[in-house]
Amino acid sequence: MGNLVNLTLDDGIAVVRVDNPPVNALSHAVRAGLRDGLRAALNNPQTSAVVIFCAGRSFFSGADIREFGQRPQAPFLPDLISEIEAAPVPVIAAMHGNALGGGLEVALGAHYRVAVKGTRFGLPEVSLGLLPGAGGTQRLPRLFPAADAARLITGGKPVETHAALSLGLIDRIGSSNDACAEGVAFARELIAAGKEPRRVGSLPCNQLEPAELEAITAETAKAARGATAPLACLEAVKAAMTLPFGEGLKKERALFQDLMASDESKALIHAFFAERQVGKLPEAESVEPRAIRRVGVVGGGTMGAGIAVSALLSGLDVTLAERDEAAAAKAAASVGQMLGNAVDRGKLAGTQREAILAASFRTTTCFEDFAPADLVIEAVFESMDVKKDVFTRLDQVCRPGAILASNTSYLDLNAIAAMTSRPQDVIGLHFFSPAHVMRLLEVVVGAETAPDAVASGFALAKRLKKVAVRAGVCDGFIGNRILSHYSKAVYGMVLAGASPYAVDRALTGFGLAMGPFAVGDLAGLDIGWANRKRLARYRDPHELYPEFADRLCELGRFGRKSGRGFYIYEDGAGRARPDPEVEEIIAAERAAKGITPRSIGEKDIISRYMAAMVNEAARVVGDGIALRPLDVDVTLLNGYGFPRWRGGPMHYADTIGLDQILQDISRFHEEDPIFWQPAPLLERLAAEGRTFASLNT
Ligand code: 3H9
Secondary structure, eight states: OTTTEEEEEETTEEEEEEOOTTTTOBOHHHHHHHHHHHHHHHHSTTOOEEEEEEOTTOSOOSBOGGGTTSOOOSSOHHHHHHHHHTOSSOEEEEEOSEEETHHHHHHHHSSEEEEOTTOEEEOGGGGGTOOOTTTHHHHHHHHSOHHHHHHHHHHOOOEEHHHHHHTTSOSEEOSSSOHHHHHHHHHHHHHHTTOOOOOGGGSOOOOOOHHHHHHHHHHHHHHHTTOSHHHHHHHHHHHHHHSOHHHHHHHHHHHHHHHHTSHHHHHHHHHHHHHHHTTOOGGGTTSOOOOOOEEEEEOOSHHHHHHHHHHHHTTOEEEEEOSSHHHHHHHHHHHHHHHHHHHHTTSSOHHHHHHHHHHTEEEESOGGGGTTOSEEEEOOOSOHHHHHHHHHHHHHHSOTTOEEEEOOSSSOHHHHHTTSSOGGGEEEEEEOSSTTTOOEEEEEEOTTOOHHHHHHHHHHHHHTTOEEEEEOSSTTTTHHHHHHHHHHHHHHHHHHTOOHHHHHHHHHHHTOSSOHHHHHHHHOHHHHHHHHHHHGGGSOTTSOOOOHHHHHHHTTOOBGGGTBSSEEOOSSSOOOEEOHHHHHHHHHHHHHHTOOOOOOOHHHHHHHHHHHHHHHHHHHHHTTSBSSHHHHHHHHHHHSOOOGGGTOHHHHHHHHOHHHHHHHHHHHHTTOTTTOOOOHHHHHHHHTTOOGGGGOO
């Protein structure tokens, strides 16, 4: 049974207890131990029921993802689950924490299911580019209403205990927090009532109406944005409805194996582990983060208010400063409204909103009110002079040891820190708009930032349920620096002949949530315009500078907020329509520059976009701005809409080959030798036959 599984028998009830921290993944050793424990229990004539239970914080969280890609070793999970289902005495899954993926499939193989309050149940395989491959797609629709089963499997989102009970996934919710005791008590009741094993595989499968199937197929395809696993999940569910159970299992297995071999699942598994590794920082490993309870926010615009809301939703106390009473009242109204939206979305109860606003939030016009704060985040206008003034004043009023953070998205953090007498306490906390929604937080580390201030930035991100990435100081840090570069490639393509609409179409086809021109319109074209003006003095005079984006801004076309940008937004519903006037402006610029437009196909658009992104990302890693390639991937996945199923730009580059990226760059170099220069790190790795992943240690 090994040392991870232990078996006890008390008054006819066998308890198979698994203990494989941290999340009870179903590793080879666990599967073998579980099988041996089950067999030993069933071989004992005294056993009248078996309870499967996990120690620690959770029931099984799924197959052991670290074993994927290695040679599979028996016992295989589907066989083990069939053995559980075939047991001649009732088997009860007693659950707490999470019952996910293969873990929930074990529970579906059991005959009865009990869980304590707060347990979450889900089949998240789709988010790893897989489908539930141990009978989940065949058993769930036999227990659950068919549409709910299909959505749970294709969407991968877990359900909570009460929903699980009402949908028929579990038989009861325990009255205590002790899952094992609940399982044993349930087992005793079942025996007393003379209950037999109840095998889900023997139940008839619930069916989807044709209209429901059509609707679910359409919504799944839309949400997939080019990923294949969600539709494969649906195919497996359809097999459950049309084939006998055993045949359905075979179909599920075949689909699972195809997905397991796909680039998509490798990319998604990379993303899963990258998001966990990104928080592992050598510099902050042995230090304790500083306690953060009271937060100050300077500036109540969209960003400041979003930051305040993010902190309030995580139970922090917030004081927000604005320059005068009118601005403070406006900021308070925005915060109230954002919290109201959280109520509408079911994230917060209306009474909680009132309680938060009454007890944990206040505005001020006076920096002295930041005296007790543990952390103050500046989110004022993106101007060095304004930021310097704010930090000079914060330095005077904040208590020693308080962390002073800037939300700057481009500016030099070291110059900001130099305005204080405590540069060791200054960090960048670069939130993404809307700050209470977007998952990414760049923690920018200045030349003198103390390790415990860095650790505090990461601890704060965790509290705010965000993914933090460590970034060094440079113009734009990781994400915006790379964005600035590939934006130039995008503008360059348009100048060379592509229409902005064709570029957006090609890139959404590649899997991006939105094309770059639609994103520009959403963010406001004036932001990029201001940035280009700021950087104008550093521009190479020989560089081919596209002016059409500036022309649009000069015409007051700032994007969605002004009703026109690259697209026209006329109906108020946010629908975007291409605009011939934009094409005329671009055509006029080409003519003035003597450029004969040529056709640039979808494939070429994607190659240029990706080559520019990967090339700058390689410089960002080479310059030490990002610690590892995986930090770039996590940044682009969580802040820039990069398709998760492609794993991030560095993983994508490894997938298609660094040589290929270099060849593309040298092909484009012939057209524009200033812009297309290969990054030294990219050249070195390609020459050594290595991948970006080889640097992800
Ligand atoms: C599957 O089941 C396939 C089957 O259908 C068919 C098979 C034939 N394996 O996230 P955390 C590690 S596919 C290995 O920080 P939390 C994780 O890397 C699987 N390791 O904790 C981290 O390690 P480290 C379907 C795993 O409390 C540590 O555990 N299941 C696994 O924030 C702590 O993780 C899933 O997709 C695993 N399955 O969240 C569930 N899971 O400390 C995936 C975690 O070295 N897991 N680790 O960095 C999760 O969603 C979250 O980890 C969970 C806990 C919600 C469980």
